[in-house]
Amino acid sequence: MTVLVLSGAIGAGKSSLTGMIAKELGTKAFYESVDDNPVLPLFYADPSKYAFLLQIYFLNTRFHSIKAALQDDNNVLDRSIYEDALFFQMNADMGRANQTEVAIYKDLLGNMMEELKGMPKKNPDLLVHIDVSYDTMIKRITKRGRSYEQIQTDPSLVDYYHRLLDYYDPWYKNYQYSPKIRIDGDRYDFVENPKDREIVMGQIKDKLHEMGKI
Numbered sequence: 217m218t219v220l221v222l223s224g225a226i227g228a229g230k231s232s233l234t235g236m237i238a239k240e241l242g243t244k245a246f247y248e249s250v251d252d253n254p255v256l257p258l259f260y261a262d263p264s265k266y267a268f269l270l271q272i273y274f275l276n277t278r279f280h281s282i283k284a285a286l287q288d289d290n291n292v293l294d295r296s297i298y299e300d301a302l303f304f305q306m307n308a309d310m311g312r313a314n315q316t317e318v319a320i321y322k323d324l325l326g327n328m329m330e331e332l333k334g335m336p337k338k339n340p341d342l343l344v345h346i347d348v349s350y351d352t353m354i355k356r357i358t359k360r361g362r363s364y365e366q367i368q369t370d371p372s373l374v375d376y377y378h379r380l381l382d383y384y385d386p387w388y389k390n391y392q393y394s395p396k397i398r399i400d401g402d403r404y405d406f407v408e409n410p411k412d413r414e415i416v417m418g419q420i421k422d423k424l425h426e427m428g429k430i
């Protein structure tokens with residue numbers, strides 16, 4: 217049984233690479249709730265009102281996926297639960313959540329992480345982190361075209377996205393729940409370019425091989 221989780225900023229390519237990994241390794245893919253997420257458009261329209269609700273929504277849906285994925289299959293998840301606190305901390309630092317909401321959220325997250333310790337597998341086997349620059353992130357967000365994520369629609373997102381990248385750097389450095397590998401998302405166009413896809417899949421497979429997982 218091997219469980220991989222992807223991490224990275226918005227539009228880094230997590231969902232795309234998740235599908236590719238699942239196909240290549242014959243594993244099951246789990247995707248975070250985005251298009252069917254009723255809170256996400258509300259959050260982008262009024263972040264201060266909906267930051268807490270959105271975080272609870274994501275935590276709940278991610279926990280459902282993790283419980284299924286950490287059972288006894290080969291699985292790949294398109295975002296890690298370990299990034300939830302990064303998002304909420306950043307939004308709280310921006311004044312979009314009050315101290316009571318932060319305390320309740322942290323307690324709930326801690327409580328859920330305790331539950332994971334009782335699972336057949338407690339942590340993922342490998343974190344695959346996709347690193348992107350601000351310019352690449354914006355290019356991909358534009359390409360995907362979700363209206364509420366566009367900087368043309370909401371110029372305050374320029375600051376939000378810059379901050380997010382600043383939070384990701386130390387987050388990745390400090391991540392220690394499993395072995396990890398960093399994919400250069402600026403360099404490799406693994407969506408459009410088959411050669412780049414082969415290189416990235418090779419990097420992931422080499423790491424799994426080194427770990428004795430394949």
Ligand SMILES: Nc1ncnc2c1ncn2[C@@H]1O[C@H](COP(=O)(O)OP(=O)(O)O)[C@@H](O)[C@H]1O
Pocket residue numbers: 224225226227228229230231232233294355356357359360401404405406407408
């Ligand atoms: N390495 C890449 N090269 C070119 N396009 C990419 C790459 N990664 C993602 N994309 C494109 O960028 C958009 C966002 O990718 P997605 O996988 O949804 O990102 P995430 O799940 O990290 O938010 C999609 O339109 C996807 O086709």
Ligand SMILES: Nc1nc2c(ncn2[C@H]2C[C@H](O)[C@@H](COP(=O)(O)O)O2)c(=O)[nH]1
Pocket residue numbers: 224225226227228230231248250256267270271274295299300303304307365
């Ligand atoms: N405030 C939060 N927003 C989150 C969280 N997880 C995801 N998201 C947002 C970011 C994107 O707009 C969208 C999908 O994310 P992708 O990276 O897959 O494009 O959802 C979160 O925990 N808090």
